[in-house]
Amino acid sequence: MATLNSFYPVLEVHDPRRAADFFVSYFGFEATFLSDWYVSLARDPAYELAFLAHDHPTIPEGFGSRVAGVLLNLEVPDATAEYDRLVRGAGLTCPLALRDEPFGQRHFILEGPERILVDVIENIPPSGEFAAQYAE
Structure with missing residues (x-):
């Protein structure tokens, strides 16, 4: 390796x-x-x-394109505070509002320049259904 x-x-x-x-x-x-x-x-x-x-x-011919299908994850200690700062305070575009997911995330998704998606995530306890799917 x-x-x-x-x-x-x-x-x-x-x-x-x-x-x-x-x-x-x-x-x-x-x-x-x-x-x-x-x-x-x-x-x-x-x-x-x-x-x-x-x-x-430097990009091989036929491969040059703009960002598509990429989601950048930024894990933070407090997604609610970041939502208040970035969406409510700074007015950034937010195609997915703050919410809790049963798989163990409180998060929201921002749209940056050129439609770059940024998922701002706080890890929270998953529901029982998802807890068993995590590796130890």
Whole structure:
């Protein structure tokens, strides 16, 4: 098995700086590399995220596209407080309002730039039906 030094998503977008600014402004990330075609972000050493221009020549022909079908999960200690801060306070677009799920999450989903979906999650006890499905 390969040794990993790091693992992080790189999302193909039209405007990497605009996408990155959302995560800098609302989630405390900082830019570690900043160009017109690529922006790398970090928050603490453990959390990284990057954005790449969807039409950059490093993307193999036929694979360049904008973000679709990706949901970025951010686990927080208090989803209700984050909902108040981000949706009620900052007015961010929220296609899924704060709710509790029987599988063990209190969460809401934000829509960031370029339709990037961000699921803000607080882990809560799952219902009995789901508790047995979790690995020990």
